[in-house]
Amino acid sequence: MLADALEHLVRGIVDHPDDVRVNASSLRRGELLEVRVHPEDLGRVIGRGGRTARALRTVVGALSPDGAVRIDVVDVDRR
Numbered sequence: 001m002l003a004d005a006l007e008h009l010v011r012g013i014v015d016h017p018d019d020v021r022v023n024a025s026s027l028r029r030g031e032l033l034e035v036r037v038h039p040e041d042l043g044r045v046i047g048r049g050g051r052t053a054r055a056l057r058t059v060v061g062a063l064s065p066d067g068a069v070r071i072d073v074v075d076v077d078r079r
Contacts, residue, residue, distance in 0.1 A: 002069060006033055006060050013052065014041035030068025033060065039075040046073060 003024040011017040016038035023034045037045050046053045057071050 002060055005063055016041055032070045035073045042075045
């Protein structure tokens with residue numbers, strides 16, 4: 001559910017919505033959501049001073065029943 005919500009939010013921000021991928025995995029301290037975007041959209045998702053990424057983390061954290069969610073943003077070329 002959180003991965004779908006995050007993917008929906010990120011697709012609305014970027015210029016290349018078909019390149020957005022969200023991978024979810026469980027860690028000991030909570031859930032990890034890894035967002036992969038087109039390299040040209042990386043700055044758009046992070047935002048000036050990290051404001052957009054921080055806002056995405058806040059929204060997804062509010063949706064999480066546990067509250068422990070980690071979000072990493074990487075570009076498509078990085079593995």
